[in-house]
Amino acid sequence: MTRLLVVHHTPSPGTREMLERVVAGAGDPDIEGVDVVARPALSATVSDFLAADGYVFGTPANFGYMSGALKHFFDTVYYPSLDAVRGRPFALYVHGNNDTVGASAAVLKLTTGLALEQVAPVLEVTGDVGARDREACYDLGGTVAASLMG
Ligand SMILES: Cc1cc2nc3c(=O)[nH]c(=O)nc-3n(C[C@H](O)[C@H](O)[C@H](O)COP(=O)(O)O)c2cc1C
Numbered sequence: 001m002t003r004l005l006v007v008h009h010t011p012s013p014g015t016r017e018m019l020e021r022v023v024a025g026a027g028d029p030d031i032e033g034v035d036v037v038a039r040p041a042l043s044a045t046v047s048d049f050l051a052a053d054g055y056v057f058g059t060p061a062n063f064g065y066m067s068g069a070l071k072h073f074f075d076t077v078y079y080p081s082l083d084a085v086r087g088r089p090f091a092l093y094v095h096g097n098n099d100t101v102g103a104s105a106a107v108l109k110l111t112t113g114l115a116l117e118q119v120a121p122v123l124e125v126t127g128d129v130g131a132r133d134r135e136a137c138y139d140l141g142g143t144v145a146a147s148l149m150g
Helices: 013-026 046-051 068-081 101-113 131-147
Strands: 002-008 034-040 054-062 089-096 123-126
Touching: 002 013, 002 046, 002 068, 002 131, 013 034, 013 054, 013 089, 013 131, 034 131, 046 068, 054 068, 054 101, 054 131, 068 101, 089 101, 089 131, 123 131
Parallel strands: 002 034, 002 054, 054 089, 089 123
Antiparallel strands: none
């Protein structure tokens, strides 16, 4: 069994909706042999990170950057995991009111440093989370989970 870890900061109903659709997509019935684990960014540990085979990161945009919670997660895991997670697949979703560019760029700098492999375009949603956004979240989760199937 391979493991997909969803590390997220979810402070609102909108971000909750995105998280739920990502997790649902990762658990699509067509995907077999992938265990999906979701952890709030403030509680995810180095062990969680190392024990997973692939990742979805989810964050709101806060002051033009990723949330402090997701930043705390990367602060915690970065050096202890360097080299150990190289090549593992990941995807990223970001929610904001009007500008998610800085938040996405900040996460991608860290995933580049960790040498993770991006397997889907960053999913950026601003404002209300609509039907298409929910579908895109589902697809995002499914894409990363499918990349882990043997
Ligand atoms: C402290 C703070 C800073 C924020 N900074 C940004 C920002 O730089 N860009 C942006 O698009 N939204 C920003 N927002 C909005 C959040 O991204 C938004 O509240 C979050 O994605 C949840 O959205 P929702 O309540 O519509 O679900 C900020 C919100 C807070 C509380």
